[in-house]
Amino acid sequence: MGSGLEAAVGMSRKWDAREAGREVARSTIEKLNRPPDFFLLFSTIHYKNPNGFRDFLDGVWDVLPADTPLIGGTVAAFINNYGCFSRGVTALAVSYSNINVALGFGRNTKLHPRNAAKHCVNMIKNGLKTGDYGNKFLIDIISGPTVPNIPFMGRKNFVKSKVGGSFASSVGVRVFPLFGHGLGKEDDIVDYLTSLLSDYYFIGGSTLDTGDMFMNYQFIGEQVLKNSVVALGVDIDKPVFLDSMLGAHQLDIEFDITESIYKNRIITKIDDKPAKERFLGILRINEEQFNKLGVFYYKTSNYFPITFRGKEKYTTGVAGFLGDNIVLGHKARGQRVKLLSVTGKEVLNVVEKTFQNISTDFFPFVFMSTSNIFFNMLGEKVYSIKNKLDEYIKDIPYLLVSFATENAGTPADRAVTRVYSFNTLSVNSCF
Structure with missing residues (x-):
């Protein structure tokens, strides 16, 4: 040239x-x-x-x-x-x-x-x-x-037990990085x-x-x-x-993060309710559908990332569930959340x-x-x-x-x- x-x-x-x-x-x-x-x-x-x-x-x-x-x-x-x-x-x-x-x-x-x-x-x-x-x-x-190898559970980013999820949310997430996970x-x-x-x-x-x-x-x-x-x-x-x-559009669905931990990376309460319960309700997913986790992630959750009122250029998605808590891929940038949707x-x-x-x-x-x-x-x-x-x-x-x-x-x-x-x-x- x-x-x-x-x-x-x-x-x-x-x-x-x-x-x-x-x-x-x-x-x-x-x-x-x-x-x-x-x-x-x-x-x-x-x-x-x-x-x-x-x-x-x-x-x-x-x-x-x-x-x-x-x-x-x-x-x-x-x-x-x-x-x-x-x-x-x-x-x-x-x-x-x-x-x-x-x-x-x-x-x-x-x-x-x-x-x-x-x-x-x-x-x-x-x-x-x-x-x-x-x-x-x-x-x-x-x-x-990287998904950590949780003792007695194996490699997973989904913990059903409320007790196990609470432990992973409070202790595990701080220990995993010590081992590069x-x-x-x-x-x-x-x-x-x-x-x-x-x-x-x-x-x-x-x-x-x-x-x-x-x-x-x-x-x-x-x-x-x-x-x-x-x-x-x-x-x-x-x-x-x-x-x-951004390859997504906003839906007319909003909710509030009312409680979070780990520098806003783990949501514990949505609209003053347990985070997982409320989020599944917003997506209209029952427990049986949720338990088919592969279907949930690849057919539902991945189609609905979130953004934040006033900071719409930030987007993140669900990285995992620890008991009643939701792990975000990136930290929340605000309390008021807007649900997005993605199509091919x-x-x-x-x-x-x-x-x-x-x-x-x-x-x-x-x-x-x-x-x-x-x-x-x-x-x-x-x-x-x-x-x-x-x-x-x-x-x-x-x-x-x-x-x-x-x-x-x-x-x-x-x-x-x-x-x-x-x-x-x-x-x-x-x-």
Whole structure:
């Protein structure tokens, strides 16, 4: 390209971890005329066996030029120029002369999210001390929630017993993070990142497995991490384009959180009634339907996230039930709650609305993040998203990854962590 900015997307579906790493790196950078200045790498969980992701990254570095800035992690699925995939690995590489790049990371996000975010920011700031092109963005990848292994109960985010639920709500949620499990606390991390990097555009999300929430991994350089945040800070001389849209609509149903604990992450009372009882009543679900938990989560609860009066850009959903208590994916941002609803049609509409009023002709690449629930909701019809992207983006290298939760924002509209959003990042190469 005349601007000198190049981008490429590659992938692999090989079962052998090291060979997959080699192929994804080779198929990406062979399209570039110069070494990449950063490399985004995503994999489904299928290399989780002992040393699997270590071998995978070793394969990547067999091909990738030494010291290439690299971050990534595990996702449930992805869509790129080649198709829709729930198994495999993919990468997006960018090469450009007028760019500065820095990596950052922080560990132990579930126990000390602010400390992890602070360590990450310090690395980014130190890495971008020299030069200032005036346009900055940050891609962050955060360890998502993992279901804890509860003694005598096993791995579960649903405790029927009121006594057991009360114990898990008061004691368990504080113990689980000591072992790297529990809520991802992505909202705390993103809040702190944005407070320290207020002049950055943000896009990112939290890693997961196939959706079971048993394990997830983050990549930075040659390291495979767990329970961490990794980030890529970019300073570039091209204007940054970022858009974030919510794929849900508000219903005429509201209720009050009248009691909560664990920094507003666990609801104990709704409208002065036990939270679970009242919430099921609002959704018109009886106990028998609720006990079929798979049906409840995938056919009912996931279709009804919540937001908060006066803070509608924040959304969250039900992460679990502990006795009479409801665990939220992210902390409540207010007392008055509005019920949202999501449909497959809205998922496609939000993709169309993102691109129908903009020209992508000067986009050298498009990186997108969205909710894994959208992919689950559409099932085999997820190819409809691919068709929409091909219609608007055409042959520009693009990558859409499905996260457990997403975050996006601009210097003028601060980034927030939420669910059921569709987020898009690029730069304008015509300037």
